[in-house]
Amino acid sequence: MENGETFHCNDSGDGGGRSDVVVIYPLSRYFFGSKDAIPDKDDCLADRLQRMKANYAARGMRTCVHGILLVELFQHPHVLLLQVRNSFFKLPGGRLRSGESDVEGLKRKLSRKLSSEENGTNDDWQIDERIGMWWRSDFETLPFPYLPPNLRRPKECTKLFLVKLPMTRHFIVPRNLKLLAVPLCQLHDNSETYGPIISGIPQLLSKFSFNIIQD
Numbered sequence: 001m002e003n004g005e006t007f008h009c010n011d012s013g014d015g016g017g018r019s020d021v022v023v024i025y026p027l028s029r030y031f032f033g034s035k036d037a038i039p040d041k042d043d044c045l046a047d048r049l050q051r052m053k054a055n056y057a058a059r060g061m062r063t064c065v066h067g068i069l070l071v072e073l074f075q076h077p078h079v080l081l082l083q084v085r086n087s088f089f090k091l092p093g094g095r096l097r098s099g100e101s102d103v104e105g106l107k108r109k110l111s112r113k114l115s116s117e118e119n120g121t122n123d124d125w126q127i128d129e130r131i132g133m134w135w136r137s138d139f140e141t142l143p144f145p146y147l148p149p150n151l152r153r154p155k156e157c158t159k160l161f162l163v164k165l166p167m168t169r170h171f172i173v174p175r176n177l178k179l180l181a182v183p184l185c186q187l188h189d190n191s192e193t194y195g196p197i198i199s200g201i202p203q204l205l206s207k208f209s210f211n212i213i214q215d
Helices: 045-059 102-114 191-199 201-207
Strands: 003-007 020-024 030-035 062-073 076-084 088-090 093-095 126-136 156-164 169-174 177-183 208-214
Touching: 020 062, 020 156, 045 062, 062 102, 062 177, 062 201, 062 208, 076 191, 088 191, 093 102, 102 126, 102 156, 102 169, 126 191, 126 201, 169 177, 191 201, 201 208
Parallel strands: 020 208, 030 169, 062 156
Antiparallel strands: 003 208, 062 076, 062 093, 076 088, 076 177, 126 156
C-alpha cells in the first residue's frame, strides 16, 4: 500500500486557485545499469569553447534542453544529476538538432544519457512544462535567467523542463558518467558547486507542491 504526503503552501493569489502537484516516487523503486561510454568531444575547456564558437559561426545560436527528474530519498525530494569526470555536474539533456522540437530533442537526449533506447522514439519519457530559460551572451560568461534587453545576439539558450517519472524505471547510464540523486536543499544557493542553472532549480520548483509517495 502506498502512502502519499503532499507539502504545499496555501496561496489564493494565483488567480485560478489551481495547485500544481508533482508526484515523486522513492529512489528504491528505480533500477540502474550501465552501457558503453559516450566519447568525449573535448579534451579540455579550451577545446570546448573553440568547438562552440565554430558551431555558432556555422549554425547560429545554440539551443539546449535539459530535464529535471525528481525522486524521493529520506523523505526529501532529490534531483537526478549526471557527474562528469568526478568533477562537474549537469542535468540530463543537450543541444537540439536543426529543426528538432524541444520535446523531441529532450526525449532523444534523455534516452542517450539514461536509457538503452538511443534515439527516444520508443521511449516513454513524459515531458511536462518548461519551467525556466537561461541565456548566455558569450560562451565564456555566466548565463542570465532572462534575456537582457541589450543582448542582440545571444550565443546560447538553455530551456529546463520538468520530467515526470513513472513509479518504476530502468536507468541505463554511460560508463563515463555517474547518475547521482542530490537533495534539493543542497542545490539551493550553491552555484559554486553546481553552477547558476542547477542551483536555481529550487526556486523554479517553488511553484509546485510535492506529493511524496512512500513505500
